[in-house]
Amino acid sequence: IKCNHCVLCFICEDSELDDLSTNSQAAAGIIKYNMRKHVDLDQEGCYLKTGREDCLEECGFNTTAKTIFIIHGWTMSGMFESWMQKLVNAVMQRESDANVVVVDWISRAQQLYPDAVNHTHGVGLDIAAMLNWLQDEHQLPLENVHLIGYSLGAHVAGYAGTYVRGTVGRITGLDPAGPMFEGVEKEKRLSPDDADFVDVLHTYTREALGVSIGIQQPIGDIDIYPNGGDVQPGCGLSDVLAMTGNFMEVMKCEHERAVHLFVDSLMNKKHMSYAFQCTDPSRFKKGICLSCRKNRCNKIGYNATKMRKRRNTKMYLKTRADTPFAGYHYQMKMHVFNRKDSNSADPIFNIKLYGEHKDTADIHDNGIGLNLTNTFLVFTEQDIGDLLKIRLSWEGESDSWSSMWKNIRNKFWNNKPSNPILEVRRIRVKAGETQKKYAFCAQDPSRTEISPGEHITFVKCPDGWDVKPRKRYETCGGKIRRGGGGGGGVSESLNDMLYAVILFFLINRVPM
C-alpha cells in the first residue's frame, strides 16, 4: 500500500520505502507507530502519526493510561522477528488498558550494521517528537511512558529519552547492542540519564574477536546479568539445533534470551526471578552475594523497581533454560576442619538437598579449602519446599594433577596410608528467594568426620542453637566447579565465531 494522504489510520503508510537517504528528515516518514488493537501481529494495527489528531482518536489512544513503546533492533530479514509477537502478547495481557505501540523502523534497521547504528539517532528523535506532541496536545504524562528496546532498539530508546522534553518514566534495555556502543560517551548510547528508571538485561556479553553482540558495560540504573551475562542455559549449539533445526536461531539464542526473560516476567507473576547485587560474576558464583539488605536484590523484568540513587548496579542470577526461567538460589557455608593434618586431601564434595516437596540430585563441588569457611552457590530448578536435610558426601580424591602429585609425594616420602579425615560440623544455608537463614548440624553429633567415600547427614540444628556467625577470621575459599550446565565448550565458541565473522563483514561493509 502506498499513499500520501491518509484517510484511514488503519491502512495507510505515507512513505517511500525506496528512499534510503540517511537524512533524518526523510527518515521521519518511514518510522511507523503501530498501535496494537489485536494481539495478532498479522492483523494490521492502527498507525499513530505525529500531528494527526484523527489517528489518535481512531486508534483509541487513551492518554491517561500507560503508554508502552516496543522498539526492535537491527534486522537481516526485514521482518519482525518472532519474539515481537510474544512480547506484544505478554504486554497486552499484563496491561490491558495500556497503549501498546510497536515502533517500526524496519527499513532503517535492515541495512549494514553501521548504517543501522547511524539511524538510531534519527529514530530516537522521531519518537521524541511524537512524545512531545502527545504532551503538548494531550497532556500525556511522561512518567506513564515506558520504552522497551531490544538490541539497537535500546539505544534508540536512549536517544528518545535524551531528546524528549522532560523525562520518560522508564526505559528497559533488552540486551542492548554492543558493537559501536561499548565504551562510547553516554550521550551516544543508552544511559541512566535517559529515563527516571533505566533497567537493562545483559544476556550475550561474551566476546569473540574483540566484540560482543550485547554491550558488556553497565549502562542503566540497574544492570542485570542473568547467568553471568554470557553462557545462557539451553543456548548451546546442539540444544538449539535440536529444538529448531535452524542455524540462525543458534546465533540469536543468547541475545534474544533477554526478551524471553522479560516476557517471562510479564507472564509468570507467581514466581518472579530475583537478581542480587554483586561486584563481579565470580563472586556471585561463589554464593557470596545473596543478600536483599539495603536494596541489594531486585525482581528482574517488568516488576523491577527503581532503587534510590543507584546507578550501574550490577546484579546477577541463575536461570533455568526455558520458561518459567526462575529457579532457587541457596548460599551454603561450611567450615572444613583439617585437624588430622590431612594436607594431601583435595576433596570433591557432593551436596544433596532434601526438601519438603522434592530432593535434588547430587550437586558437585570441588576446590574445597581446608581450615577455611567455604562458601558456594547451589541453584535448584525446582521448588524443593522447606529445606529439611542436607547430605554431604565425599566422592573420593579428585583426579587433578595436583592431588595426584600430592598422593605420589606422600606415598613416596612416608609410607603411612593416606586416608584423609576432614571434619564438617555444620552448614549454614541462606535461601536467596526467601532470605531465610538456617543452620544445619550433624544429625549424629558424634559423626562429623568424613573420609573419601563417606557421607555426613545434616538436619536443622536444635532450637536455641546460636545462629549468629562467629567472628570472621576466614576467607571465602575455593574455586567452585559447577556440576552440569554450561553446555559444550566447543559448540559455544563455534557459535561465537560465526556471529563474530558475520559482524566483521557487516561492520567492514563487505557485501556478503
Ligand SMILES: *[C@@H]1O[C@H](CO)[C@@H](O)[C@H](O)[C@H]1NC(C)=O
Ligand atoms: C483509560 O485508562 C484509564 C487508566 O488505565 C482507565 O481508567 C480508563 O478506563 C481508560 N479509558 C478508556 C476509555 O478506556
Ligand SMILES: *[C@@H]1O[C@H](CO)[C@@H](O)[C@H](O)[C@H]1NC(C)=O
Ligand atoms: C552517519 O550519517 C552521517 C550523515 O547523516 C554521515 O556523515 C556519517 O558518516 C554516518 N556515519 C556512519 C558511521 O556511517
Ligand SMILES: *[C@@H]1O[C@H](CO)[C@@H](O)[C@H](O)[C@H]1NC(C)=O
Ligand atoms: C508488579 O508491578 C505491578 C505494578 O507495575 C504491581 O501492581 C504488582 O503488584 C507487582 N507484582 C508483584 C508480584 O510485585
Ligand SMILES: *[C@@H]1O[C@H](CO)[C@@H](O)[C@H](O)[C@H]1NC(C)=O
Ligand atoms: C588446620 O588446623 C589444625 C588445627 O586446628 C592444624 O593442626 C592443621 O595443621 C591445619 N591445617 C592446615 C592445612 O592449615
